[in-house]
Amino acid sequence: MPQRTNIIYEYDGSFEGFLCCVFESFEKKELPCDIIPQTQEQMTLAPVREITTDRKKAARVYRSIERKMSVSARELIELSFLTCLPQKERDMLDFFYLGYHYGRQVMNRLTDPTVDRLLKGVKHLTNEAHLTKEFLRFSTRNGMLVAKIGPKNNVLSLIKDHFATRFPNETFLIYDCKHHLAFLHTPRQSGIIPVEDIELEQIDEEERHYQRLWKLFYRTIAIRERYNPRCRMSHMPKRYWEYMTEFQEEEPASPQMETIASPITPPPLEMQNSAPKPKIE
Amino acid sequence: MTVFDKLKILTDSAKYDVACTSSGSDRTMGKNLPGMGSAVSCGICHSFSADGRCISLLKVLMTNYCEYDCQYCVNRHSNDTPRAAFTPRELADLTINFYKRNYIEGLFLSSGVIKNPDYTCERMIRCVEILRNEYHFYGYIHAKAIPGADEALLQRLGFLVDRMSVNIELPSQKSLTKLCPNKSKQAILKPMGLLTNRIRENKAEIVQYRHAPKFVPAGQSTQMIIGATPETDYQILNLTEGLYKKYSLKRVFFSAYIPVADNPLLPSIHTKPPLLREHRLYQADWLLRFYGFEAKELLDEEHQSFHPLIDPKCNWAINHMELFPVEVNKASYEMLLRVPGIGVTSAKRILQARKAGSLDYEGLKKIGVVLKRAQYFITCKGKLAEGLKIREDNLLMSLVSEKGISLLTRQMLDQSYEQLSLFPSGKLSEEDVRQCLKEPI
Numbered sequence: 058m059p060q061r062t063n064i065i066y067e068y069d070g071s072f073e074g075f076l077c078c079v080f081e082s083f084e085k086k087e088l089p090c091d092i093i094p095q096t097q098e099q100m101t102l103a104p105v106r107e108i109t110t111d112r113k114k115a116a117r118v119y120r121s122i123e124r125k126m127s128v129s130a131r132e133l134i135e136l137s138f139l140t141c142l143p144q145k146e147r148d149m150l151d152f153f154y155l156g157y158h159y160g161r162q163v164m165n166r167l168t169d170p171t172v173d174r175l176l177k178g179v180k181h182l183t184n185e186a187h188l189t190k191e192f193l194r195f196s197t198r199n200g201m202l203v204a205k206i207g208p209k210n211n212v213l214s215l216i217k218d219h220f221a222t223r224f225p226n227e228t229f230l231i232y233d234c235k236h237h238l239a240f241l242h243t244p245r246q247s248g249i250i251p252v253e254d255i256e257l258e259q260i261d262e263e264e265r266h267y268q269r270l271w272k273l274f275y276r277t278i279a280i281r282e283r284y285n286p287r288c289r290m291s292h293m294p295k296r297y298w299e300y301m302t303e304f305q306e307e308e309p310a311s312p313q314m315e316t317i318a319s320p321i322t323p324p325p326l327e328m329q330n331s332a333p334k335p336k337i338e
Numbered sequence: 339m340t341v342f343d344k345l346k347i348l349t350d351s352a353k354y355d356v357a358c359t360s361s362g363s364d365r366t367m368g369k370n371l372p373g374m375g376s377a378v379s380c381g382i383c384h385s386f387s388a389d390g391r392c393i394s395l396l397k398v399l400m401t402n403y404c405e406y407d408c409q410y411c412v413n414r415h416s417n418d419t420p421r422a423a424f425t426p427r428e429l430a431d432l433t434i435n436f437y438k439r440n441y442i443e444g445l446f447l448s449s450g451v452i453k454n455p456d457y458t459c460e461r462m463i464r465c466v467e468i469l470r471n472e473y474h475f476y477g478y479i480h481a482k483a484i485p486g487a488d489e490a491l492l493q494r495l496g497f498l499v500d501r502m503s504v505n506i507e508l509p510s511q512k513s514l515t516k517l518c519p520n521k522s523k524q525a526i527l528k529p530m531g532l533l534t535n536r537i538r539e540n541k542a543e544i545v546q547y548r549h550a551p552k553f554v555p556a557g558q559s560t561q562m563i564i565g566a567t568p569e570t571d572y573q574i575l576n577l578t579e580g581l582y583k584k585y586s587l588k589r590v591f592f593s594a595y596i597p598v599a600d601n602p603l604l605p606s607i608h609t610k611p612p613l614l615r616e617h618r619l620y621q622a623d624w625l626l627r628f629y630g631f632e633a634k635e636l637l638d639e640e641h642q643s644f645h646p647l648i649d650p651k652c653n654w655a656i657n658h659m660e661l662f663p664v665e666v667n668k669a670s671y672e673m674l675l676r677v678p679g680i681g682v683t684s685a686k687r688i689l690q691a692r693k694a695g696s697l698d699y700e701g702l703k704k705i706g707v708v709l710k711r712a713q714y715f716i717t718c719k720g721k722l723a724e725g726l727k728i729r730e731d732n733l734l735m736s737l738v739s740e741k742g743i744s745l746l747t748r749q750m751l752d753q754s755y756e757q758l759s760l761f762p763s764g765k766l767s768e769e770d771v772r773q774c775l776k777e778p779i
C-alpha cells in the first residue's frame with residue numbers, strides 16, 4: 058500500500074464518482090487521508106482535490122473487482138457504499154488495495170480490521186433493510202399507498218424489489234425522510250427519485266377504519282401473563298415505532314365526520330405504561 | 339355485531355396459539371396477473387406485541403363457538419364467554435386490507451368446532467378460496483387441520499394453503515384422555531399422518547410435473563401445552579424428536595400453560611406460566627434441528643428436567659469435559675457447533691477464516707465467538723486463553739445464561755420456587771440470585 062498523504066479527495070457523491078477516486082489513488086500511487094462527498098461540509102486545512110466523475114474510468118475499476126477478486130467482493134463494495142459507516146470511502150479504498158493483493162482470498166480475511174469493519178457495516182445495513190421490510194407501514198392517501206421511513210443506512214434500493222413484486226398492481230410510494238429519496242411504483246413503471254419533503258394527504262374514513270382494526274388486533278393479541286417489554290424492544294427497536302401505525306395517535310380523517318366513540322377498549326394498565334409517546338406528524 | 343367486536347373476541351380466543359411464523363414458502367406472482375402477494379422463505383415478522391412475541395400473520399379464529407370441551411381451552415363448550423363468528427368474506431376482506439398496508443404476511447386460520455368438523459372445515463375452505471381465487475392473494479396462509487374432518491376436505495384445504503398444523507395439544511395419551519374428552523391420540527395422529535404422506539407424494543409429483551399444484555409447500559407443524567399436565571422435559575423432548583423423525587414436521591411449538599379455569603384436573607388458577615421451561619425446550623429443540631444433537635444426549639432417565647440456570651448445550655458440555663478443549667484451528671464443523679459460545683454463524687465463519695490463515699483469540703472475538711463462554715472449551719494455536727484459571731465455580735458462573743437468571747428471578751419473585759431452596763425466605767431480588775450463583779452449585 059502506498060504512503061498515506063494528507064490530501065482529501067472530494068467526489069460528487071455517486072458510486073461512480075467514488076470508483077474514480079479509486080482510479081486516482083492507484084494512478085497517482087497515493088493514499089488520500091479521506092474521501093468525502095461534495096455535499097458534506099468539511100472544515101479542514103488539508104488540501105482538497107476534486108475528483109471528476111468519468112464513466113469510463115469508473116467502469117474499468119468496476120470490472121476489475123470481479124476479475125481480480127470475486128463476485129462476493131463486488132457485492133461487499135456495492136453494499137458498503139450504502140452504509141452509514143463513518144469514513145466508509147476510506148475503508149472501501151483500503152479494501153481495494155487488500156483485494157488486488159490477496160485476490161479472491163480477501164473475502165476470507167474476516168479478522169482483518171478493514172474487512173471486519175466493512176462486513177459489520179454491511180450487516181447493519183442488511184439487518185436494517187430486513188427490519189424496514191417488516192415494520193414499514195402503508196396508509197392509503199388519495200388512492201395511493203404511502204409509507205414513510207427513517208433508516209440510518211440507505212436501504213431503499215435493497216427493499217424496493219420486495220415491494221414491487223409483492224404489490225405489482227398497486228400505486229405506492231416509500232419515502233425515506235433521512236436520505237430524501239423516494240421509491241415510486243405504478244403498475245407501468247417504477248424508480249427511485251430524489252425528494253425534498255412530502256406533504257401527506259389526509260386519510261379517509263376507510264383508511265381510519267382499518268387503522269383502528271389493526272390497533273385493536275395489536276393490543277388484543279398480547280398475552281397479559283407473558284408481558285415482556287424488554288423482549289419486544291430488543292426485537293423491535295424504538296426508533297422504528299414512530300413510523301408504525303400501531304403506535305401512532307389517530308389521524309383526523311377527511312371528510313370530517315361526527316366522531317364515533319372509539320370502540321377500542323383501553324389496554325390493561327401495565328401495558329399502557331409501556332406505550333410509546335405518540336408522535337404527531 | 340360489528341367487525342370490531344368480532345375481531346376483538348376472535349383474536350382474544352386465538353392468541354394462545356403459538357405458531358405465527360410465515361417461513362418455508364417462496365413465491366412471487368407471475369407477470370401481468372391480477373392480485374397481490376408473495377411469500378419469503380425466511381419469513382417476516384411485522385410487529386412484536388407487548389409480550390415480546392412476533393406478529394407475522396393475522397391470527398384469529400373463524401369462530402370461537404365450539405362443540406368440544408377441552409378443559410384447558412378458553413373456547414371450551416362449557417365456558418361462559420362471548421362468542422362470535424366471521425363470515426368467510428369478512429375475514430378475507432380483513433386479510434387483504436391488512437396485507438396491503440404491510441401489517442401482516444398473511445392469515446393464520448383456525449376455528450372452534452362449529453356444528454361438526456366437516457362443516458367447520460368447509461367454512462375455512464370458503465374463506466381461503468375467496469382469498470386465493472377471487473382476490474388472487476399470493477401471501478402466506480397457515481390453516482389448522484380440524485381433527486375428525488373428512489380426508490377429502492383436508493386435501494382441498496392443503497392445496498390452498500402454505501402450511502397446516504394439527505396440534506398434539508398435550509404430550510401424552512393419558513393427559514389427552516383426561517382433559518380432552520372429545521379427542522384421542524388417534525384422532526390427532528391420523529390427519530397428521532395423512533398430511534405427511536400427501537406432502538411426500540406431492541414432492542414426487544412436482545419433480546415429475548413441474549406445474550403440479552403444490553400441497554402444503556411450507557410443511558406441517560404442531561404444538562403442545564407445557565405445564566398443564568405432569569409430563570417431564572425428558573418425555574416431551576423425546577416426543578418432539580419422534581415427531582420430527584416420523585412425521586417430518588417442520589416445527590414443534592411449545593406453549594407454557596396459562597391457567598384458564600379453576601379445575602381440579604388442572605394446575606391452580608394462580609400458577610404462573612412456566613416460561614423458563616418453555617425457553618429451555620425451545621433451546622433443546624434448536625439443538626435437535628440445527629446442531630446435530632439427539633434427545634438422549636441432552637436428557638435421560640436419571641435427568642428428566644433441564645437445568646434452570648444453564649442452557650442445555652452448556653450443560654451437555656460440562657458433562658463431557660473429556661472431549662474438550664478442542665483446537666479451533668483444526669476442529670470439525672460438527673465439533674465447533676458443540677462448543678458453548680459458538681453458534682451456527684460463528685462456526686461457519688471460523689471455517690471460512692481458516693482458509694486465510696490461523697486464528698487467535700482476538701480474531702475469534704471479531705468473528706463473533708462469545709469468548710466468555712467458549713474460552714473454557716477451546717485452544718487457539720495450542721494455547722488456552724491467557725490468564726484462564728478453570729475453577730468449577732467461575733466456570734459455572736460464566737455459563738449461567740442471562741435469560742435463565744431473569745426468567746428464574748421472575749418466577750421466584752412470583753411464587754416461591756421450591757426446588758431451589760438455596761435462598762433465605764423472604765423477598766428475593768435479582769441481586770440475591772446473582773449473589774447466590776457465585777457460590778458453587
Ligand code: SF4
Nearest residue numbers: 404406408411414450
Ligand atoms: S376443539 Fe379446539 S377450540 Fe374447541 S375446546 Fe378443544 S381446543 Fe378449544
